Amino acid sequence: MGQDGFRAEEIDTSRPHPARIYDYLLGGKDNYEVxxxxxxxxxxxxPEVRIGLRANREFLRRAVRYVVGSGVRQILDIGTGLPTSPNVHEIAHEVAPDVRVAYVDNDPIVSAHADALLSGSGxxxxxxxxxxxxRAIVDHPDVRRVIDFDEPVAVLLVAIVHFLTDADEPERIVATLRDALPAGSxxxxxxxxxxxxxxTDAQAVYSKATASLNLRSRAGIERFFEGFELVDPGLAQAPFWRPxxxxxxxxxxIGFYGGVARKAH
Structure with a gap:
């Protein structure tokens, strides 16, 4: 149960869901006419949305390779979306086969598809x-089964925080996750x-969806990294982060910023 009484199990599939919109725009088949x-x-x-989403996926790929290359062996991917190959664990395992990934999403359809994808993968x-x-994510037994919060963790919030309104207090949400992480995360x-x-017109599309699109400025997005140290090149347009x-x-x-930051203390 979320703060606002939202229950993940009660999502209205008669309305567009961001994960399924993304799946459609990326050429996937796990979506509805709506x-x-x-x-x-x-x-x-x-008009740039499709190249933007592809650039976001490529940013994800490079960022996962970076954090795993830096020694992290556990990843918490929140707002994972519908499975899109290569998936996070596939990218990570190209660098280190012992990486563990906990995927989190609020769409039961995403959960069902991911369950099938991960069957047999302990x-x-x-x-x-x-x-x-x-807090419910951090404390969830199926997250704790995979993630040891006494060891460094990479938290992925890729194309998800912009679905939080200011009333949701996104800075507090990210800070709660940050405070659960040890140094080196x-x-x-x-x-x-x-x-x-x-x-503005793009935002209006999401007014009928299960989550609104809340665009933020560079300065507004940088605030989510408070308590972390951004790695070079800092917050950048997604295609220009360590291409x-x-x-x-x-x-x-492309209207996507991306950044990777380390918790030093």
């Missing part, structure tokens, strides 16, 4: 929970922004 209509409206309102888990109740976060174009290949055309239009 999600497809929303995705088409989003692409009409923000090193990973999928938890149905809501970011708006971060990492925060990987990406977030939509209107810094590069007016995206390992030439960024795609129109990357400067």
């Amino acid at each position: 999600d497809q209509r929303a995705g088409d409206a989003l692409a009409a309102a923000a 090193a990973n888990s999928i938890v149905l929970a809501d970011l708006r109740d971060p 990492f925060l990987v976060l990406s977030h939509a922004t209107g810094d590069f174009a007016d995206r 390992d290949s030439p960024p795609p055309a129109r990357s400067e239009e």
